[in-house]
Amino acid sequence: MSGVLVVMEQRGGKWNRMSFEALAAGQQLAAKLGVECSAAVMGGPGVDALATKLTSKKLAKAYTVQHDLLMDYTADGYIAALQQLIEHAGPDYILFPHTYQVRDFAPALATRFKQVLISDVIAIGHDSVGSAGPIFVRQLFQGRLNGNYRHAASGPCFVSVQAGTFRGDAVEEGTASAESFSPQLTPDQLRSKPGEPFREAAQTVDLSSAPVIVSVGRGIGEQENLGIVEELAQALGAELAASRPICDNGWLPMERQVGSSGQTVAPKLYLAVGISGAIQHLVGMKGSKSILAINKDKNAPIFEVADYGVVGDLFEIVPELTKAIQAAKA
Amino acid sequence: MKIVVAIKQVPERDAPVHIAAEGRWIDEGDLNYTINEPDAYALEEALHLKEKVGSGEVIVVCAGPERVQSTLREALAKGADRAIHIEADDLGSRDTLGIAQILAEAIKTESPDLVLTGLQSDDLGLGQTGVVLAELIGVPHATIILQVEPSGDGIKVKRELEDGWFQHVEMPLPALLTIQSGGNKLRYATLMGIKKAKTKELKTVAAAASSGAPSITLERVYLPEKQKKTEMLTGSPAEVAAKIVEKLKFEVRVL
Numbered sequence: 001m002s003g004v005l006v007v008m009e010q011r012g013g014k015w016n017r018m019s020f021e022a023l024a025a026g027q028q029l030a031a032k033l034g035v036e037c038s039a040a041v042m043g044g045p046g047v048d049a050l051a052t053k054l055t056s057k058k059l060a061k062a063y064t065v066q067h068d069l070l071m072d073y074t075a076d077g078y079i080a081a082l083q084q085l086i087e088h089a090g091p092d093y094i095l096f097p098h099t100y101q102v103r104d105f106a107p108a109l110a111t112r113f114k115q116v117l118i119s120d121v122i123a124i125g126h127d128s129v130g131s132a133g134p135i136f137v138r139q140l141f142q143g144r145l146n147g148n149y150r151h152a153a154s155g156p157c158f159v160s161v162q163a164g165t166f167r168g169d170a171v172e173e174g175t176a177s178a179e180s181f182s183p184q185l186t187p188d189q190l191r192s193k194p195g196e197p198f199r200e201a202a203q204t205v206d207l208s209s210a211p212v213i214v215s216v217g218r219g220i221g222e223q224e225n226l227g228i229v230e231e232l233a234q235a236l237g238a239e240l241a242a243s244r245p246i247c248d249n250g251w252l253p254m255e256r257q258v259g260s261s262g263q264t265v266a267p268k269l270y271l272a273v274g275i276s277g278a279i280q281h282l283v284g285m286k287g288s289k290s291i292l293a294i295n296k297d298k299n300a301p302i303f304e305v306a307d308y309g310v311v312g313d314l315f316e317i318v319p320e321l322t323k324a325i326q327a328a329k330a
Numbered sequence: 331m332k333i334v335v336a337i338k339q340v341p342e343r344d345a346p347v348h349i350a351a352e353g354r355w356i357d358e359g360d361l362n363y364t365i366n367e368p369d370a371y372a373l374e375e376a377l378h379l380k381e382k383v384g385s386g387e388v389i390v391v392c393a394g395p396e397r398v399q400s401t402l403r404e405a406l407a408k409g410a411d412r413a414i415h416i417e418a419d420d421l422g423s424r425d426t427l428g429i430a431q432i433l434a435e436a437i438k439t440e441s442p443d444l445v446l447t448g449l450q451s452d453d454l455g456l457g458q459t460g461v462v463l464a465e466l467i468g469v470p471h472a473t474i475i476l477q478v479e480p481s482g483d484g485i486k487v488k489r490e491l492e493d494g495w496f497q498h499v500e501m502p503l504p505a506l507l508t509i510q511s512g513g514n515k516l517r518y519a520t521l522m523g524i525k526k527a528k529t530k531e532l533k534t535v536a537a538a539a540s541s542g543a544p545s546i547t548l549e550r551v552y553l554p555e556k557q558k559k560t561e562m563l564t565g566s567p568a569e570v571a572a573k574i575v576e577k578l579k580f581e582v583r584v585l
């Protein structure tokens with residue numbers, strides 16, 4: 001086929017939304033390169049029901065990769081099945097959404113082809129025509145720098161696309177011919193046994209409906225210092241939230257964590273105190289109506305999403321702010 | 331249980347990042363280095379497991395220039411039994427596959443029951459080296475792991491999924507896991523540990539020459555361009571506080 005192949009993700013017959021962002025990325029890359037774009041979805045019996053969603057898109061082919069042993073995700077099953085599909089279809093580019101599942105198998109799949117996955121891409125750029133191929137931009141140093149990567153080998157190029165980089169609603173409609181693909185898999189190939197997904201004890205804090213959130217990050221330094229942000233939250237009538245390291249340390253309960261492995265929030269105001277703005281944090285809060293960030297580092301990536309920014313020491317600013325808010329409310 | 335932990339040395343979190351003159355990497359001149367954060371949790375999990383099982387060995391491995399020995403020593407001080415330094419000054423010119431290959435070579439000769447890595451490095455943030463390593467040494471793997479417990483002949487692990495979901499996965503040994511932060515509380519090195527570390531084995535082995543050109547290359551690094559207009563509020567802390575109150579009253583309307 002050559003061209004671009006987008007590997008979509010589903011669980012239990014439900015699409016992972018990020019798949020459509022990857023699909024948009026695939027269509028746009030294919031258009032730029034003047035090649036065809038196809039898509040594939042994998043799963044157990046019944047996954048072909050999802051294919052209709054793909055055959056109505058502007059694609060060359062919509063592959064359904066179906067096998068009893070693909071019912072539940074395993075790295076071994078997915079790697080083996082996709083290796084066979086890629087050998088069959090022969091794409092030059094294979095795009096994935098950068099989900100936790102893709103992180104689990106795509107690097108090893110690329111290794112099978114002696115390639116290296118370009119992971120977590122936040123933009124795809126193009127030089128003048130006929131040059132050395134697309135430029136894939138990814139973040140370094142937790143978002144403090146960007147890096148331009150290029151595929152330098154012969155053989156397929158594997159790329160995963162970060163959430164929010166492309167718009168799922170930009171996927172072009174059209175038609176695609178359906179093709180089912182039956183990989184050869186045997187039970188002994190699957191070395192691990194996955195259990196059912198579960199959640200910890202019921203959550204008692206629902207940050208998703210809070211109108212105002214004060215969120216604290218590692219800049220707070222010590223657990224004993226949390227008091228100053230608690231007072232600020234109280235003055236504002238806000239819920240208190242945190243970045244991952246605060247919850248990892250046990251300073252605040254896990255259920256107050258915002259981000260890709262915590263809660264997703266969209267308050268009227270998100271006040272980020274001493275949070276650097278790593279992508280896994282941003283995906284959980286960048287939908288907020290207004291974002292105010294206090295950080296001593298003027299280059300902290302949090303300022304890329306903030307509406308209002310204060311560069312300074314939180315230990316000086318937060319207590320003053322609490323006082324000013326209390327005065328304004330009095 | 332014989333456990334190998336791959337640890338990476340990275341610039342300290344608050345270190346200033348200055349782009350080097352040729353624009354391909356940062357200036358390493360005056361940086362301080364430390365253990366990659368998730369790798370500290372991987373080491374913790376390994377020490378924990380060894381204590382739980384009641385026997386075994388924890389071996390830490392790091393590929394890099396001579397300076398990485400300080401990070402290996404710290405791991406020994408925290409309780410690792412031995413360390414292997416794979417001496418390589420050219421990591422920047424190797425891609426993930428190239429780095430995983432030299433790690434795989436050192437690890438294979440140890441034939442461990444379990445290999446732990448961090449889920450992602452703080453500098454490159456690839457989140458791949460562990461998974462590629464598992465493929466190269468031919469063992470099953472699982473990523474983003476918070477807890478490990480022995481189960482029958484193998485292990486049962488708790489894997490983090492998105493949005494606060496988890497999953498248990500059972501797998502036979504040998505296996506490789508990439509460890510997420512937060513599964514355990516990190517221990518500090520004791521004075522006793524630091525003293526003991528001086529007598530522990532730290533073996534240096536040479537990295538094999540890279541087997542070919544990298545399949546991906548990092549061409550340029552730069553400060554991200556801002557996508558959003560941020561209104562910066564400046565002044566003394568009291569002035570800034572007053573400005574914020576104005577914004578919250580009249581623009582954000584939460585006061």
Ligand SMILES: Cc1cc2nc3c(=O)[nH]c(=O)nc-3n(C[C@H](O)[C@H](O)[C@H](O)COP(=O)(O)OP(=O)(O)OC[C@H]3O[C@@H](n4cnc5c(N)ncnc54)[C@H](O)[C@@H]3O)c2cc1C
Pocket residue numbers: 142216217218219220242243244245246257258259260261262263273274275276277278279280281284294295296297300312313314315343449450474
């Ligand atoms: C798979 C995966 C899932 C993850 N899930 C999540 C998640 O759900 N949520 C999450 O938050 N993270 C998550 N992370 C971690 C994430 O990558 C970052 O490590 C984390 O968000 C960093 O938290 P932080 O900003 O508080 O700390 P740091 O990155 O250490 O930032 C601290 C900030 O405080 C500033 N600062 C320090 N002192 C002061 C001061 N006195 N005054 C003002 N500012 C100061 C510093 O300039 C810095 O910007 C995940 C990572 C992975 C790999």
Ligand SMILES: Nc1ncnc2c1ncn2[C@@H]1O[C@H](COP(=O)(O)O)[C@@H](O)[C@H]1O
Pocket residue numbers: 336337338339366368369391392393394421426429433446447448449450451452454455456457458459460
């Ligand atoms: N040079 C290295 N030496 C030892 N371990 C490494 C090295 N590079 C990466 N790793 C391991 O691989 C993990 C993931 O790194 P990365 O793929 O760069 O995000 C790290 O957390 C380490 O455990």
